[in-house]
Amino acid sequence: MGIAVLVLFNLFLWGGAPRPVLAQDPPEENARCLTCHSNPDLQIQFADGSTLSAHVSGSRYQSSVHGQEAMTCGGCHPDHQQYPHPEVGAADHRAYTLKLNETCLECHPDQAERVQDSNHAHALAQGNTNAAVCVDCHGAHDTVSLAEARVKIATTCRKCHTGIYDEYSQSAHGKALREENNTDVPTCVDCHGVHTMEDPHTARFRLFSPNLCARCHADKALMSKYGISTEVFETYVADFHGTTVLLFEKQAPDAATNKAVCYDCH
Structure with missing residues (x-):
């Protein structure tokens, strides 16, 4: 069915004049939107002449977290509830x-508040419009649950951080996740945070980094599953390097030190 036919059909459906979508059960309202948006050729054209597909897979949306919550299309697209x-x-x-x-912020205010102090938000505020926002990481019509998302986190971050992903994917952690689907290993957000990621190049991040490693490597139950001793971390914090780093972290968190932290060696 061509776009012109769809337009004529909708003019018939809506009586030829703009009308608000009536309050109704979400599946019925969404089905009405899919009358047009199930068409794979449907596009939006922007002022610069570029286009974006306006096709929505009803089945993919229905299996997404928003679809499972019976959210209506108009919940995220309130300006498009008329035809x-x-x-x-x-x-x-x-x-x-x-x-x-901006629509995401209305339903997720806690996450929206936390992200304001993140590296991504700072970059956006400084004019970098390519800095990641909600839909870049979570998607729009195919948002998955957090449990499903864990195995996809690294490949999501790869969309912007290609070089770092390539390095991670060849590491012991990356290989275990990629080849064995082992969700015990850390992925990007375990070290960098989810909505509060900070600049990893600062002295503060460097001094705190052993504590990030400790989340796993000081966990006796977790380490015992893989035959790894927690003494690796314990001996680090007891020696000159670790003692100095922890002292700087507590007393001068923004001061640089040349003492080794975990990732300098590993």
Whole structure:
């Protein structure tokens, strides 16, 4: 079915004039939207002439966390609850994404507050419009549960951090996750945080980094599963390097030190 036919069909469906979507059960409202948006050829055109597919897979959305919560399309697209829809005023795809991203903040205020102090938010505030926002990491119509997302975290981060992913994927941690699907091993967010990621190049991050490693390597129950002794961490904090690093962390967290931390050697 061509786009023109879909438009004519919807003019018939809506009586030819803009009308608000009536309050109804979410599946019925979403089914009405899918009358057009199930068409794989449907596109949005932006002011700069670029286009974006407006196709939505009903089955993928239904299996997403939003679909399972019976969220309606209008919950995230309140400006498009009338037909014909208003014109998209965004200059390009990225401007459209950044504007739509504001919708996420309405339902997820706690995460929105935490992310404001993150490296991504700082980059965005400084004018880097390519800095990651909610939908870049979580998707839009195919958002998965946190349990499902864990094995996909590293490949999600790879979309921006390709070189770092390549290094991680060849590490003991990365290989265990990639080849064995072992979710015990740390992935990106275990060391860098989820919504509160900070700059890993600062003295503060470096001094705190042994504590990140300790989350796993000081856990006797976890380490015993893999025949790894927790003495690795215990001996580090007891020697000159570890004692100095921990002292700096407590007394001068922003001061640089040349004493070795875990990742200098490993």
